[in-house]
Amino acid sequence: MRISLFVPCFVDACYPQVAMAAVEVLERLGHTVEFPEAQTCCGQPPFNTGMWNEARVVARRHMRVFEDAEAIVALSGSCGAMMKVFYPELFSGDADEPLAREISSKTREFSDFLVNVLQVTDVGASFPGRATYHDGCHSLRELRLKRPPRTLLENVRGLELVEMDEAETCCGFGGMFSVKFPMISSAMGEVKCDSIEATGAEFVISSDSSCLMQIEGIFRRSGRPRRCLHLAEVLASRGSLPG
Amino acid sequence: MSAPSREFHRQARQVTRDLNHRSFVQKALDGYYRKRDEYSARFRSWQGARDLAFEIKFDAINHLDHHLEEFARKAEARGTRVHWCPDGGAATQTILEIARQNNVRSIIKSKSMTTEEIHLNDALEARGFGVFESDLGEYIVQLRHEPPYHIVFPAMHLTRGQISDLFQSELGSAPTNDPEELTMIARRVMRKKFCEADMGISGANFAVSETGMISITENEGNARLTTSLPRIHVAVLGIEKVLPRMEDLALFLPMLATSGAGQALTGYNTLIGGPRQSDEADGPGQFHIVLLDNRRTVILADPEQRDALHCIRCGACLNVCPVFKNVGGHTYGTTYPGPIGSVITPHLRGLQSWKHLSAASSLCGACTDACPVKIDIHHHLLRNRRNAARKKPVWWERILFAGYIVLMRSPRLYRLGLRLGRIGQKFHPLVEGTRLDPLRAWTATRALPPLAKTSFREQWKARRR
Numbered sequence: 280m281r282i283s284l285f286v287p288c289f290v291d292a293c294y295p296q297v298a299m300a301a302v303e304v305l306e307r308l309g310h311t312v313e314f315p316e317a318q319t320c321c322g323q324p325p326f327n328t329g330m331w332n333e334a335r336v337v338a339r340r341h342m343r344v345f346e347d348a349e350a351i352v353a354l355s356g357s358c359g360a361m362m363k364v365f366y367p368e369l370f371s372g373d374a375d376e377p378l379a380r381e382i383s384s385k386t387r388e389f390s391d392f393l394v395n396v397l398q399v400t401d402v403g404a405s406f407p408g409r410a411t412y413h414d415g416c417h418s419l420r421e422l423r424l425k426r427p428p429r430t431l432l433e434n435v436r437g438l439e440l441v442e443m444d445e446a447e448t449c450c451g452f453g454g455m456f457s458v459k460f461p462m463i464s465s466a467m468g469e470v471k472c473d474s475i476e477a478t479g480a481e482f483v484i485s486s487d488s489s490c491l492m493q494i495e496g497i498f499r500r501s502g503r504p505r506r507c508l509h510l511a512e513v514l515a516s517r518g519s520l521p522g
Numbered sequence: 523m524s525a526p527s528r529e530f531h532r533q534a535r536q537v538t539r540d541l542n543h544r545s546f547v548q549k550a551l552d553g554y555y556r557k558r559d560e561y562s563a564r565f566r567s568w569q570g571a572r573d574l575a576f577e578i579k580f581d582a583i584n585h586l587d588h589h590l591e592e593f594a595r596k597a598e599a600r601g602t603r604v605h606w607c608p609d610g611g612a613a614t615q616t617i618l619e620i621a622r623q624n625n626v627r628s629i630i631k632s633k634s635m636t637t638e639e640i641h642l643n644d645a646l647e648a649r650g651f652g653v654f655e656s657d658l659g660e661y662i663v664q665l666r667h668e669p670p671y672h673i674v675f676p677a678m679h680l681t682r683g684q685i686s687d688l689f690q691s692e693l694g695s696a697p698t699n700d701p702e703e704l705t706m707i708a709r710r711v712m713r714k715k716f717c718e719a720d721m722g723i724s725g726a727n728f729a730v731s732e733t734g735m736i737s738i739t740e741n742e743g744n745a746r747l748t749t750s751l752p753r754i755h756v757a758v759l760g761i762e763k764v765l766p767r768m769e770d771l772a773l774f775l776p777m778l779a780t781s782g783a784g785q786a787l788t789g790y791n792t793l794i795g796g797p798r799q800s801d802e803a804d805g806p807g808q809f810h811i812v813l814l815d816n817r818r819t820v821i822l823a824d825p826e827q828r829d830a831l832h833c834i835r836c837g838a839c840l841n842v843c844p845v846f847k848n849v850g851g852h853t854y855g856t857t858y859p860g861p862i863g864s865v866i867t868p869h870l871r872g873l874q875s876w877k878h879l880s881a882a883s884s885l886c887g888a889c890t891d892a893c894p895v896k897i898d899i900h901h902h903l904l905r906n907r908r909n910a911a912r913k914k915p916v917w918w919e920r921i922l923f924a925g926y927i928v929l930m931r932s933p934r935l936y937r938l939g940l941r942l943g944r945i946g947q948k949f950h951p952l953v954e955g956t957r958l959d960p961l962r963a964w965t966a967t968r969a970l971p972p973l974a975k976t977s978f979r980e981q982w983k984a985r986r987r
């Protein structure tokens with residue numbers, strides 16, 4: 280299958296290893312990966328701020344970049360949900376509404392794509408360690424992807440997966456919310472980090488690098504660093520720690 | 523920034539820092555989660571029940587005119603007086619009139635958020651009426667001169683010790699840590715008030731249009747006394763409380779109990795169908811129903827957010843909301859705190875003054891999943907944000923996103939931006955986390971992820987070569 284990869288702007292800039300890992304996993308499974316280089320951002324920041332005109336400008340451009348894609352794989356539940364769930368509402372009544380619907384139906388978050396489109400549950404990865412999985416809210420509640428990432432992780436050799444009490448509780452990131460209401464956002468992040476810590480896991484895995492940015496940021500600032508990894512990094516692993 | 527927004531920020535800063543508050547609320551809710559899960563699992567299908575509840579409420583709200591008129595007709599047929607009140611002022615005036623005409627002196631109340639919404643107690647007290655809350659939680663916050671912390675558990679923020687101290691100073695009781703003893707202290711005071719009261723004011727959980735009855739749900743039995751002992755009973759209810767049929771209660775009563783308090787069924791469920799009839803021995807001689815609009819029709823007129831009127835005020839969305847749990851109920855400064863309050867308050871009290879509540883959310887959606895009547899709560903927050911920005915965009919957001927568009931439209935500028943960012947990053951440690959740090963909103967509590975030496979797109983290019 281010809282797969283067009285959507286690498287969210289902050290993953291491109293801060294976490295290139297995540298996208299490289301995803302490419303590796305998909306290629307290993309025998310698929311052709313394309314990276315449309317004109318892509319930048321999906322438009323979620325202005326959309327969530329309520330500036331839908333501004334969001335439409337950027338989202339429209341983003342849709343054109345992926346117009347000819349056969350399948351779009353988004354490396355973030357949040358940005359994936361933007362394209363899959365929110366584009367149709369954003370372009371409702373607009374000339375580009377049909378395109379928005381088409382892009383929506385072609386877009387899948389990474390774990391969703393592996394498990395539900397490619398029907399792969401074991402990618403042959405091995406990763407020694409004890410880890411807990413954080414459900415990003417968009418993955419969990421907009422895309423309803425509670426199981427796919429866990430199915431994939433359960434088949435990673437050497438990995439011990441432990442659930443935290445607050446697995447489904449928001450980490451507090453929320454995009455602009457994190458800087459508009461830093462006190463609330465940080466308190467939510469602390470609750471999350473305490474719950475992670477209580478599991479004794481060395482690693483935190485998620486399908487959303489933005490949540491991990493928040494979680495890792497709080498752990499590091501409070502002097503109790505913990506390795507945070509995107510699902511793709513774990514799935515690309517062949518026994519040794521990535522990075 | 524509006525005054526309510528400034529106040530919200532100030533209190534949020536205070537409460538989020540309070541680790542005692544954080545763990546206390548968490549513990550208070552832990553038992554609720556367990557019970558809620560236990561009892562929702564007893565439904566043949568909880569999700570199916572939610573779907574059905576949504577449909578029933580959808581019909582009720584989308585044909586509100588019809589159902590309300592039927593409700594009023596049926597109620598009046600049994601001697602109930604129905605008062606249609608467009609706003610809080612009219613409702614208060616109506617109730618004051620009833621009290622004056624009947625030489626009322628002392629008023630007893632059972633729990634009602636709708637009367638909180640119109641500040642009825644203040645108005646009655648200002649006119650010289652004695653008003654006593656008979657719900658234990660409400661009584662406690664009344665003694666403390668503060669609004670309810672939560673729409674179902676008004677005093678959930680208080681420890682037993684705090685309540686004991688309060689009773690000691692206000693009622694002169696002996697200190698105790700025993701919940702039963704505390705209840706008995708309040709009960710002794712309340713009993714006297716019940717006997718003295720000549721008017722009882724209640725809310726209602728549902729209004730059944732088929733029969734013209736109101737349904738009240740409670741755990742303490744105080745609402746039964748409030749509505750049956752005094753010679754006059756006034757029920758204040760929002761127009762959205764309507765359910766078309768009596769049989770709908772078979773779904774809504776257990777649902778409200780499960781979502782609201784983690785119970786199979788609430789302790790007392792009472793249906794009231796009118797004042798004392800000629801062949802009846804007791805009960806209030808007068809029964810008045812005050813039907814309150816107070817801008818609910820503004821929500822009704824908005825097809826996108828009309829489902830916000832489905833709300834049965836169960837509080838489930840508050841209980842699962844991480845923002846509510848971290849900032850607490852009082853920080854909102856609204857009658858209805860938590861997710862549903864953040865949705866409806868901008869409609870009820872002005873979008874520009876209250877839009878900050880819609881922004882103060884990570885949009886995690888826990889509320890929407892918890893809501894028994896399937897209100898699209900967190901997406902409505904997003905729609906409130908859109909409506910607010912459309913009418914009056916914030917100047918700095920306009921500038922920010924104008925710059926963002928320029929950057930995101932041109933991959934070349936985007937790459938240049940990245941390169942500049944990497945240079946800036948070298949100097950950032952000099953100011954990181956200090957007052958001079960332009961990224962302080964993030965870095966005061968969180969480390970910043972470094973920009974990678976080479977971005978993915980650069981690595982991709984190199985790989986293709």
Ligand code: SF4
Nearest residue numbers: 833834836837839893
């Ligand atoms: S919005 Fe839903 S969950 Fe929240 S109080 Fe109303 S009915 Fe309950």
